Amino acid sequence: MQVLVFTDLDGTLLDHHTYDYEPAKALINELQQRKIPLVFSSSKTMVEIEPLRQATHNHHPFIVENGSAVYVPKDYFGRKPYGTFLREEYWVKEFAEPxxxxxxxxxxxxxxxxxxxxxxxxxxxxxxxxxxxxxxxxxxxxxxxxxxxxxxxxxxxxxxxxxxxxxxxxxxxxxxxxxxxxxxGNGDKGSALRWLLSHYRERQPKQTFHTISLGDSQNDAPMLEASDTAIVVRSPVKDMPRLQRQSQTQVTTDYGPLGWSNTLRETLDSLEARHG
Ligand SMILES: [Mg+2]
Structure with missing residues (x-):
């Protein structure tokens, strides 16, 4: 089974006040070693997300401006994903008007x-x-x-x-x-997730996938609803997003990156115990 992790940034992977992600660093490295893709999915822009990708050595696709577009590194899927165009080093799939x-x-x-x-x-x-x-x-x-x-x-x-x-x-x-x-426009993080998942599936048709999403706000709800496991990251300043789903839905005990790290680790461990 191949796990894919989709994460919001502000207030989720990054501390709401300080933008720090120190408590999540060990698990970010572990995901890399275990070849589990970590896909950033944010309302931030491409140029705002790129420095964090560099700092965390992340070479996976990412979702910008609240699901308005997906950026896929040029060689990532081995070929041009459908419906995309080339912008610098990325294939870009747009879901919203410019x-x-x-x-x-x-x-x-x-x-x-x-x-x-x-x-x-x-x-x-x-x-x-x-x-x-x-x-x-x-x-x-x-x-x-x-x-x-x-x-x-x-x-x-x-x-x-x-x-x-x-x-x-x-x-x-x-x-x-x-x-x-x-x-x-009306792009959302959920449509972006589904589009990316279809490309992972196409690349490995015999593989089964399990998607995990993490978010702290209402704009994360479509992504949390679209994934196999949803992890709501507790916020020090905001109400939790309202979700329809109840099964395979966790709420972190801690805020921000510490909650991110603890609950994601527990989820990965229990998936591993069930599926090996
Ligand atoms: Mg957020």
């Missing part, structure tokens, strides 16, 4: 909602850095988005709802995060 599509719609709404919002592209790295309490370097990476546009809402609540209604009518998926309202 950022430019949403910027066009926002430009149209700019008239009607004058002085009510400031988008990332309007703010630029300096403005994003101030609004998000990031360094300018971090803000520059956060602004290199391909599928989504976060914005700061500065208008009133009634106009905000009218604005969201307009965007939904235009086919957008609108999510309120801690600071920003984020606009993107």
């Amino acid at each position: 950022r430019a599509h949403w910027l066009q719609i926002l430009e149209r709404l700019n008239q009607q909602f004058q002085n009510c919002f400031e988008s990332f592209s309007q703010l630029g790295p300096g403005g994003i850095a101030r609004a998000a309490e990031l360094s300018v370097a971090e803000a520059t990476l956060a602004n290199q988005r391909q599928y989504s546009e976060p914005l700061l809402w500065t208008g009133d609540a009634i106009k905000r709802q009218a604005f969201i209604n307009e965007l939904v009518r235009a086919g957008a998926f609108v999510q309120q995060g801690g600071r920003f309202l984020t606009i993107n």
Whole structure:
């Protein structure tokens, strides 16, 4: 049996406050030794995820911008995965419209909602850095988005709802995060997981696969629902995601990377005891 692990980053593998993942390092190395793929699946952008892949020597595919696209290293599956195109060293499968599509719609709404919002592209790295309490370097990476546009809402609540209604009518998926309202298409982490799994299966048709997903937020729910085992990572600041499933669903005792490590290890051990 081949196990595949899909993990959210912020608040799951990475500590919510410090972005540290020290408690998970030993198990990350062990996964590598046991040839268990670890697939990062985040609302972060490609350029934000790449440094973590380098730091953890991760050479597996990864899911960006909340399931908007999957990046597959060029030689990973031995051939071009269907429906992809080449971008730098990766095959890219898109599940959502590009950022430019949403910027066009926002430009149209700019008239009607004058002085009510400031988008990332309007703010630029300096403005994003101030609004998000990031360094300018971090803000520059956060602004290199391909599928989504976060914005700061500065208008009133009634106009905000009218604005969201307009965007939904235009086919957008609108999510309120801690600071920003984020606009993107309807890709999700679950569809991205299923797409990747079909390629693992195609590469090893005789193999049986067991998928494990880990996440701490509602945007992880489609991925948690789509996997064989779901591990909900406890958050110090947020309610747990609401899931339909009950079987093979664990909740960590500890927060963030410590919970990630302890519960994933227990799950792997019990799978091994059952299947050898
Ligand atoms: Mg998270």
